[in-house]
Amino acid sequence: MINFVGTTKIETERLILRRLELTDIESVYNHWLSDERVTDNRISPAHTNISESKERLDKIIRDYSNKEFCYWGMELKTINILIGEIDLYNFDYATDNCEVSYSIGFNWWNQGYGTEALQAVVDFAFRQMNVHKISAAHNVDNPASGKIMHKVGMKQEGVIRHMIRNAKNQYKDCAVWGFLQEDYYKG
Template identity: 35%
Template sequence: MKLTGTRRLRTDRLVLRRLTLDDAQQMYDNWASDPVVTQFLSWPAHSSVDVSRTILASWVDSYDDPGTFNWGIELIADGTLIGQTSVGEKDLRTGLVNVGYAIGRRWWGKGYGTEVLVALMDYLFDVVEVNKVEASHDPANVASGRVMEKAGMVTEGLRRACYLSGSTIRDQLYHGMLRSEWEGRQC
């Protein structure tokens, strides 16, 4: 795996770019303050823009590390920041990375989630040279599972009682794409 860091990526409708402190208000307004967005995430909705700013500050610092892969999702059409996507866990020995994403509710159902995941996998396989991209979702989070399916991932199985949603311990359904499967799609 090559630790190439958070490079600017472009799709038909989106730019994936590094986040800055100036993004705090949009992060808060557009997705991070919404409890519906965070319903199936391991972090609670932000209670103020200061929370968003503090998290952004730690993310901005982390860009010095080439092992950081963490993008803001921006609409090319009008420059609005609509969400965030990142690599969470990574295993350098097996070349496995786990990815996650969140998009503001106003922009759901327009294909942006799938566009992000496909772009992320293309970068991770092509440039970072990972062996496998994995993602997981709460089984009740049907939209997220659909994004993984539409992006071409294979459903692998249910990991029981492995994450906290608020104070409830819940399952995660795992999906993944192997390098060989991604290469097969390029032909």
């Protein structure tokens, strides 16, 4: 059974994973939600104005009242700047499984922040929440995301053809990855 504790603060060597706040709106908009290089790897299109991001942020903040909501902003410890987001979602109560997704601003790609954040959230999910399995997927034309998943111990389970359709109305094949709690503890 999953032990839901909500979105609690998590610290890593270089990051603070924390709840988003309304004061984060400019970072959220400027660093990833309005950047097509980032949103090309997401289902939803790039935001064209800050009010779209504010609407999304308002909903996230409201959802923090639910203990089953696990959604963190990634903040760099050294300069207190928000660089991305990561969340656990789609909890299946019959299997105790869930999914994870993340987005990182382009300026911080290929610096290990995605791996660091994902490792922390995987640790949290398995150790604190007692999740049985974590799944994730990435567009096959975004292999960097797969490298992050591999580095934290996830195993690629296959490729699903035309799994999503992006904002440009293009179907994308996605690599699907999984990580079992028992494999996590085997190390």
